Amino acid sequence: MLFPVSPSRKKKINPNWKAHWIGTAAGPDTAANTWLAYRKQISITHIPARAIAKIAADSKYWLYINGKMVVFEGGLKRGPNPNDTYYDAVNIAPYLKTGQNTIAVLLWYFGKQGFSHKSSGEAGLLFDCQSKDLSILSDKTWKCTQLKAYQTAGDPKPNYRLPESNIMYDARLETGDWQSPAYNGKAMGNADEKGKAGSSPWNKLVLRPIPLWKDYGLKEYVNLKTSSSATADTLIGQLPYNAQITPYLEVEASAGNKIIICTDNYLFNNGGEPNLRAEYITKAGKQQYESLGWLNGQKVYYIIPKGIKVIKLCYRETGYDTRIAGNFTSSDPFFNKLWQKSQRTLYITMRDGYMDCPDRERAQWTGDATNESGEAFYALSPSSHALAKKWLHELIGWQRPDSSLFAPMPAGNWNVELPDQVAASVGFYGLYNYYLHTGDKQTLAELYPGAKRYLDSWKINNNGTIVFRKVGWTWGDWGDNRDLLVLFNSWYYLAIKGMHQSAIALGKTDDAAKYEALMQTFKAAYNKQFWNGTAYRDPAYKDKTDDRAQALAVVAGLADADKYPAILKIFQTEEHASPYMEKYVFEAMFKMGDVDEALARHKKRFGPMVNNPNFTTLFEGWGIGKEGFGGGTVNHAWSGGGLTVLSQYLCGIAPANAGYKIIYIMPRPGSVRSASAQIASVAGTVSSAFANTPGTFTLTANVPAGSKGIVGIPNKGYKKIWLNGYLVWQRGNYLNIANAFTDGGDTHIKFKVEGGKWDFKAVR
Missing domain, CATH: 1.50.10.10 (Glycosyltransferase)
Incomplete structure (x- = not known):
């Protein structure tokens, strides 16, 4: 579970930055598709109730605390304007403990321009957590190293619109479990300070205006099918729907085999231009890997050389954190x-x-x-x-x-x-x-x-x-x-x-x-x-x-x-x-x-x-x-x-004024026999459901408490209209003036209502 700062509390974030942007001392960190590992150990005697870590990265990061994933793909593509950079605010207090704590960050630097990203020209991380009795600031005391296992796959490369690269991970070159508290960080070099918050090339920092991603967790494919050739087996994982996913595998293999991972939207339905795929080079023995650059499609293809034992294939869906509420x-x-x-x-x-x-x-x-x-x-x-x-x-x-x-x-x-x-x-x-x-x-x-x-x-x-x-x-x-x-x-x-x-x-x-x-x-x-x-x-x-x-x-x-x-x-x-x-x-x-x-x-x-x-x-x-x-x-x-x-x-649902303080529910049914709709407005749930027969039209309208409704019955020759069982309109005349609404329009017979559920019945 993530603990992002709630929108109502964002204005209370301390703007007094003390941390430095950091990269590798071995730099420069300017090559496209660079992956860096950062690590800091800190002793804590008292865990605050709330500890907001302000984290900025060019371009994406994954945060681990005490070996546990806290943020899966943080950071937003640059930028809010041509010069500046977004930062995240995350409450890390629930992940801290008294005694020794390990902060680890994996950073992916795109290093390319694109139609959705303005590259700063240099990889960097900024981590600034300040609260009473606690200060965790990125500086030269942090460890940082480039992860050689992350490389760039060969042609075809993604088309020029995409700032992301095709990721190839060579497990033979991996650094080990560097996110773990038990890892010996002495093998990593010291970080290089690149400037204080606000410095070039990242410039002004702007608080992330949208939620952190919703992580649906690792899931099994709906089904797996196999297509074989003389040299490889292609395992095809069916997704339940087109989704943003990161593919996962567990295999047992000898060293040096290449596994290619892509989707049907790469192989067949690519929009006329190459997009993104992933590649994995095996090490010897049992191993697991999740390719962190998200893909999308209806199906995921694993092209696996003969002789590799597949233990498990699955995927992680992530996406914008919202509910399918309508x-x-x-x-x-x-x-x-x-x-x-x-x-x-x-x-x-x-x-x-x-x-x-x-x-x-x-x-x-x-x-x-x-x-x-x-x-x-x-x-x-x-x-x-x-x-x-x-x-x-x-x-x-x-x-x-x-x-x-x-x-x-x-x-x-x-x-x-x-x-x-x-x-x-x-x-x-x-x-x-x-x-x-x-x-x-x-x-x-x-x-x-x-x-x-x-x-x-x-x-x-x-x-x-x-x-x-x-x-x-x-x-x-x-x-x-x-x-x-x-x-x-x-x-x-x-x-x-x-x-x-x-x-x-x-x-x-x-x-x-x-x-x-x-x-x-x-x-x-x-x-x-x-x-x-x-x-x-x-x-x-x-x-x-x-x-x-x-x-x-x-x-x-x-x-x-x-x-x-x-x-x-x-x-x-x-x-x-x-x-x-x-x-x-x-x-x-x-x-x-x-x-x-x-x-x-x-x-x-x-x-x-x-x-x-x-x-x-x-x-x-x-x-x-x-x-x-x-x-x-x-x-x-x-x-x-x-x-x-x-x-x-x-179904006729629309705001009559800003923020759904007054709501129209005025369906236009034509000859449709029935229809219903529900939306999650800022004022609350609004719904409209009608049944339409040659002689009768019924409508149930739900207006949230605190809002008012203008509900319309299609003006199609009806002689009587009842509201919650009471006759309120007959042969062109309103019988209850409190509900009458006339605005000169002739498409509907309109009624004013308060918040609540309202049942209308109109007969010819």
Whole structure:
């Protein structure tokens, strides 16, 4: 069990650093894929109730105290901004004892740039634990040595996007049980002091904003199958689902045999580029080994030379520490499976940051993160919110002097702006949506100025729409028939819409008035320039009508209801959106009231991947490999936007104001016979369950104590409505004025309720 510092206590951590960054005296510690062992023995006469160790590392560390694992893969990829480094805070008091104590740290220095990591250029560890009667500080009295057993496997090497290397461990060269209190540390050299906390190249230290990983422990494979050749046996371990795992083995062998370990996502479904594998060189006799660089896949392959006796093969799953707290079920098994696969894909693309995929890149593309964060609010417990907060802080933290933003970040070998993805992130579906679901006004206030600076760099032309922001990668989406000018204008409007709501929340009345005026003039200019009577199109655009462009116009509120019939015809005939943008088509059709058409299109488009029995995750494109986009990974959480739409629209759960103080429960059932959803909001559990027959509609809504609800019955010709057995509405009239809620909308008959369970029944 880990003892990380709880979020409520983080502000009490003593910022007075006394420790030094340390490495090997034999240095320099600059080579890629360097592994270092650190060791310190200290005598303790009194164990404090709480002893917070502040630990920083470039790049990852494993902490042992008195021979026991305390932290499995600590540290976060650099950095919170282009210069600085994260540190962890861990309560180590439960692992200490009176008398002699041994602190041991294994450090993995990536030593490479990547799409998810900014290398400092030098390996280093900082350990600072100060409490009453106890001081454990990294300095030159610590022991440190390079572990020669850790080496780098040969070609093919991971593609340039990954800062991690393929790990080869040669057991013949291992240092011994150096983590053990009984180990003779004299064989290790003294550490070299590299500078105090805050010194270059690691610079300012920023407290880790997300939990330490959840360690599920070593587990047996679901099953093991063997495929043999003349020289080797390949043992294939089936995982229960696509997971982040570290593979483990116990074997008996002679010295010098090479065992190769990889997953199906390395061998077959690699997204078009080499990713990560592991190798192990045996020593003589019985031995065990766990490769600490995490992999992912549905299956794990151990390619084992003939003559080796396999004693045990298993795996350790680790991942972001959150609960799978949301759920969804319906009368349609397809959408149940879609929701579950979306949830699994989301979880496997969360770790140091949101990821596009956990194999080819592990990169925090900010458009992906926008979709993923939206899914997390409906699928996971509130501990997941910290990852969205980290993403948004990093997005603004990497802002350049010219106000531009880019993604992925953190990154050491990428700095190109994707204007559409960045606009999505600072706007309605990004920063404001984070605030709406969390109520975290402090983060909104901290990031608002950077978002405003960025949007101020977009320019308005003489027509009242944007000057096309032709910088970096004007991507738009995977696929063809991208009407980029319409797409960029739509994302800009959504960004302004989010900033307008944010300004209101922060009491910035002048900004709010400016954004409101801009939205009014922009909407008029947008429709004048792009609406041609049957579709939204750039007059200079010559390809097929872009379904994505219509979707963004609807969800942004740029398209009024009189345009919906024409837009529906486009959705019924044009299918150009990637799985990433299909979320917005799905949402737009629900907002238009075309529920059955929305469900039919989503089922048609996602059918092949949802019904594929070989994968528990959703794909990057509509197929795998060459049939997909961008290399075609099989685990891209941007494809899971349907999860959000099913919970938010089909079952109707959404925050009416920040932090779920007021909650909408307004299902849009179409012809779906039944559906239910539950989410773990910051205010407590919210649930919605309906049954839909030709003559009757029943709805059970649960609103957490302390919150209020606005519950809606679809306005579909019902004559009477009962609430908890009491007749409250009849033939267009509310009979209980205390529950009446009228806001001018005509899609639902709405009722105000307090926290609690509410049973509605409507009959025609």
